[in-house]
């Protein structure tokens with residue numbers, strides 16, 4: 397596997413807080429890679445470290461073969477960290493022209509193309525001080541990509557966007573990976589979006605990677621058998637702690653290899669099975685089980 401980022405034992409401490417705690421991770425070239433984790437898990441700290449904005453306390457990382465801060469590697473990397481800020485009196489086009497002059501090698505046709513790809517053609521000549529958060533995010537993405545990086549890091553690229561904006565951003569991110577050959581690394585709390593757009597993800601907690609893999613593998617490993625049965629109580633007692641009740645159906649965490657035996661046990665106990673089908677876990681289920689988060693805990697906190 398060709399990698400764009402190799403991280404070995406990266407630690408960043410702030411006083412007693414270990415924002416990154418011996419983090420080790422390799423990110424493959426190509427595709428869209430998601431970094432997930434609850435608030436404070438260390439996602440932004442990792443991005444800032446990779447971009448050379450903060451120094452790690454221990455450990456090392458290479459970005460496209462170069463050490464952190466290596467100018468040749470940094471030139472091949474674009475980024476948008478949090479909602480970007482631009483001089484408010486400039487128009488969107490002026491912002492890109494200004495950044496293009498600083499970087500060099502970006503034509504005005506390319507600026508037009510990026511304005512169009514991020515959906516800002518109509519707003520191109522409006523001052524950014526009137527822009528919504530979502531519009532600033534789009535302009536930030538155009539600014540990050542205009543210099544034709546091989547790798548782009550996007551921290552919460554859809555935060556503050558409305559559903560159509562999120563959909564457009566998803567299509568843009570996919571097209572960057574699929575048609576422009578850019579490796580996209582993004583952090584997001586919007587797990588449904590991540591599941592739709594990312595090829596692989598790493599789930600962080602407390603400065604460490606707790607799970608990493610292809611989205612399809614992670615969600616397949618959480619498959620459940622969904623059973624419409626009567627009587628419910630009998631089915632629950634036969635399946636034991638493998639089963640939970642979801643409304644009026646039983647959801648059983650039974651491996652495929654054991655499914656036939658579980659169904660036979662139900663039938664032999666006098667349970668009628670009206671329907672049995674497999675349902676995949678979604679990324680939210682995987683995230684919650686890996687990070688130990690439960691809806692009940694969250695409701696208790698809110699209450």
Ligand SMILES: Nc1ncnc2c1ncn2[C@@H]1O[C@H](COP(=O)(O)OP(=O)(O)OP(=O)(O)O)[C@@H](O)[C@H]1O
Pocket residue numbers: 410413414415433434435436437438439440441442
């Ligand atoms: N400059 C700083 N000074 C002190 N502590 C910091 C600093 N930056 C981050 N931290 C702490 O480091 C930990 C990791 O923070 P970080 O912002 O990397 O998490 P995150 O996963 O990006 O969170 P979020 O999802 O909320 O953006 C947190 O406990 C945070 O409070």
